[in-house]
Amino acid sequence: MAHNSTTTITATFGTREAADIAVEHLVQQHRISRPDIFIQANGKRNSAGSLPSGGDASHPGGVRHDAALEGDIEVSVEITPDKIPAVQRSLGDSGAIRVTGK
Template sequence: MVKEGSTTIRATFETRAAADLAVEHLVQQHGIVRADIFVQSTSDSNTVGSTPSGGDLSHREGSRQDGALNGEIELSVEIASVIIADVQRSLGEAGAIRVSGR
């Protein structure tokens, strides 16, 4: 439930690494409690995102195939309405492909 004077922000990422970076931005730059930030798949399937990154990229022995690329990652968090623009900017800098508020 959204408290008065606050809003829920949702951001979508192509990789789990980008979503994790966004969590760090929210915690370190905006003082949001980590337990109040929710990260999940946008589909019903387990996924690390829709594109490979980090450990999913090719390495010396070849390309890894074990990362479940079954859809995008969604981050949601309830924030004070006065920091919406700053949070949206941070999410974009972390790699969000879509950001919305309600």
Template structure:
């Protein structure tokens, strides 16, 4: 019997680029619906991550005030695939509820 209870998994990334890549992996490789995935600052500060990525390297106004959080509402049976996908994208911290 497959466990289809829904959980929310939260992951932190150092760059917005890594967070965006993780979202694309979840949608394209794992089959998570895009409306079930959320991206936000992991703190109360406006941030583009803790370090620059290629897309923001020349922007002097890109704030680097903290990590980027990606959260997704997933079926419990998807946990292994989602964790692997997040790991491949460079996740630095994972929590689930």
């Protein structure tokens, strides 16, 4: 009997860079279709994350202050129950601050 239900897994990241890496792992390693992956600021304000990284950290005077570091980045994905352990592990390995399932 086929199992047609899906589960939403949500991971929170401190940087947009870590969220992007997690998405690439979901697509390439777990064969999850990009339309099933959602990325958004974890709150009402637009954000590149809550921690400096990449272009934010390599400014000659130190950390740039023009980036929208207003909150974490949230990545959510719809998956079948058989993928839950592998996807949760992959998100954690990609730098998730926390991973939850619904």
